[in-house]
Amino acid sequence: MLETIVLAVFAGLLMTGAALGVPLPLTLLAGFALFCGYGLSRGHGARELASFSLAGVKTVSDVLALLAIVGVMAAFWRAAGTIPAIVVLASGLVSPGALVVATFLLCCLMSMLMGTAFGTAATMGIICMTLAEAMGANTLLMGGAVLAGSYFGDRNSPMSSSAALVATLTHTDVFSNVRSMLRTGLLPFALTCVVYALAGLAAPRAAAGAASFDALSSAFDLGPACLAPAAVVVGLSLRRVSVRRTLLAALAVSVAVCVLEQHVALADLPRIALLGYHAETPEVARLVDGGGIASMANIECVVGISATYAGLFDGTGLLAGLRSRVDELNRRTSPFVSVLATGLATSCIACNQTLAIMLTDQLCSGLAGETREGYALDLENTVVTCAALMPWSIAATATLSFIGAPTASILAACFLYLLPLCSLASSLLRAPVLRTRGATDARGHGAAARLAAVSGGAGVRHGRTMARAA
Secondary structure (H helix, E strand, O other): OHHHHHHHHHHHHHHHHHHHOOOHHHHHHHHHHHHHHHHHHOOOOHHHHHHHHHHHHHOOHHHHHHHHHHHHHHHHHHHOOHHHHHHHHHHOOOOHHHHHHHHHHHHHHHHHHHOOHHHHHHHHHHHHHHHHHHHOOOHHHHHHHHHHHHHHHHHHOOOOHHHHHHHHHHOOOHHHHHHHHHHHHHHHHHHHHHHHHHHHHHOOOOOOOHHHHHHHHHHOOOOHHHHHHHHHHHHHHHOOOOHHHHHHHHHHHHHHHHHHOOOOOHHHHHHHHHHOEOOOOHHHHHHHOEOOHHHHHHHHHHHHHHHHHHHHHHHHOOOHHHHHHHHHHHHHOOHHHHHHHHHHHHHHHHOOHHHHHHHHHHHHOOOOOOOHHHHHHHHHOOHHHHHHHOOOOHHHHHHHHHHOOOHHHHHHOHHHHHHHHHHHHHHHHHHHHHHHHHHHHHHHHHHHHHHHHHHOOHHHHHHHHHHHHO
């Protein structure tokens, strides 16, 4: 009972903080204090709780390092002219009305190549949002398109860490899972394209500003060398090089382009890496200013604080009593509904995708009526993408922070809604068939039990076993 109260209070803190505009790190600190208070009430000492928390932070050390790399790379892609060059090039190829659906498709492609939402948002997402600013497109719609496209590949790509995690937890083959994900994701993908195509045409927008593109062309030397960092990302992703190595290689090339092509002084490089790129003219600054380690400070705090929850949950056993409730929900509904409800709940309290997946697996693994492959697909169609729908989760906040989009862009991330909804509809349509089969099996088991009762001896015991199973 206490565990349910604690989790309900935490959910209330998150929702209240989001509604009042309280900085997310402060809300998460309040949650940290709440969970530590629960640990103290269960007899754990302060030193023990600190050890639990530190263990949780260690699990996201790679993520913290990746965020710093992304911040630095985002700054140098601006300073090197990579983003301005692609924006100016794309301005003649994409009309403002088609920009939203084109952004979704480009982010889908990049995320399939890279297998990461963060890497996609930090590269293609920034490019698309800069183009949107120059064209006067709706930034809320664009933010939703980037978020949805970034998590399309984060779910589907064989290179995705979330796909690898789900395959490991469920003891399934990642490539078989990917084929199933592509099949079940086809309808939500098509519907999302239709929605974005119509929304892009209907959304009010300013006229595309030729002056903005001229300002970018004047501020940078937009030669072919500016495209080299982007070419490195695409080339290494095709060769399935790890995300960190890919981004570091692109960062190194962009620094070289800064110095050799844009004639940035070596003494200015540390400042750009730490504080981001800042253009001299207001028109250019409006489009390309940003990046740097400092821009990642808020997200780093969110990741670090929320990571402590994993250690506290595990060490204090806060979630141990919830498994029976999940089993009861499964008996009353279906395995998919159970995983969906659990995934939404864990996404609310976990504040990051990886922890949400692990918590959902702890609560749902071994549900009656689920094969391992079906269970893996249920995880992919629920918690993997639902984590990005929570305004306080780093899955959403980090991605949107990279591109400077408002938090309300979550409302426009259509694919992230349509995927679980289409999967839920499919699950409900299959339910009558499954119930009919179950009734037929039950009648068969009952007949076997009666036959065994006549046979006597071991047959009686077998019949009772079959009857209990039915």
